[in-house]
Amino acid sequence: MEFDDKVPIYYQIKTVIYDQIIAGQLAPGDKLPAIRQLAVSLTVNVNTVQRALREMIDEGVVISQRGRGNFVTSNAEIVEQLKQELIDRYLKQLYDQLHRLNISDEQIVNEVTAYIERQGDLNDDNTES
Amino acid sequence: MEFDDKVPIYYQIKTVIYDQIIAGQLAPGDKLPAIRQLAVSLTVNVNTVQRALREMIDEGVVISQRGRGNFVTSNAEIVEQLKQELIDRYLKQLYDQLHRLNISDEQIVNEVTAYIERQGDLNDDNTES
DNA sequence: ATTAGTGTACTATCTTTCTATTACACTATA
DNA sequence: TATAGTGTAATAGAAAGATAGTACACTAAT
Secondary structure (H helix, E strand, O other), rough: OOOOOOOEEEEHHHHHHHHHHHOOOOOOOOOOOOOHHHHHHHOOOOOHHHHHHEEEEEEOOOEEOOOOOEEEEEOHHHEEEEEEHHHHHHHHHHHHHHHHHHHHHHHHHHHHHHHHHHHHHHHOOOOOO | OOOOOOOOHHHHHHHHOOOOOOOOOOOOOOOOHHHHHHHOOOOOOOOHHHHHHHHHHHOOOOEEEEEOOOEEEHHHHHHHHHHHHHHHHHHHHHHHHHHHHOOOOOHHHHHHHHHHHHHHHHHHOOOOO
């Protein structure tokens, strides 16, 4: 997998897995791929995967069972909460970024709408990027 | 200044300065604060500021004059181009992030609109955050 | 000519991240 | 009870980022 060299890899791995959980590709209670398997498929060291998992475990989103594997928490509330947190973080990020560029609230909505229009056109009946 | 410990400081400094240029706080041709001055006000080492400036110089946005100082390019086109690039990068970032969470185009617009509504309410006649 | 203010360069050291490697602990199953 | 599959721990080293400190080069003003 490709990583942004401006952000720690372990952190990007955490992001990827959280995204999969929130998108529903990993449902509550589901077993995650084995750590060594993840390391291979992400072409990354086992310890790096470990570090990502460590944080997800500490945050209560992943449950670790020695000898069995890592599982998404079966507490759907936690997942829903995580989803809200992430969405809000992402929105705040864009809002702050554009505000720093002196772009008004109204303009922000316009820019986002226009951007999505452009994307929609591109993907009307094409293959995704 | 406070930095996000997930992103290199030199890169965040670059972002801050670019934002100021685009927002018009630093107009084309303007002189930037002296490197040592920037280091103090950002509470960061001189070399770290240097590295940020190095990239901005390489990208043609900042002009360095030994013994005189660093200046924003007087080429307004470059600044405008930078602005478009940044806006597009920020929008793409949000779009990709929310798409990975399985949120539809329509929902994205709704979320952004709702977020900005909330912000607008907060700042109606209050001091900014 | 001197001096203050500027950018530039270089070396050494520290911290964080990532990797490599080895070893150990627990579970399930043949 | 072996064995394969899993998570966990720990050490050592490489690479990138950040710092501290020193020195040098150029400009403008006195």
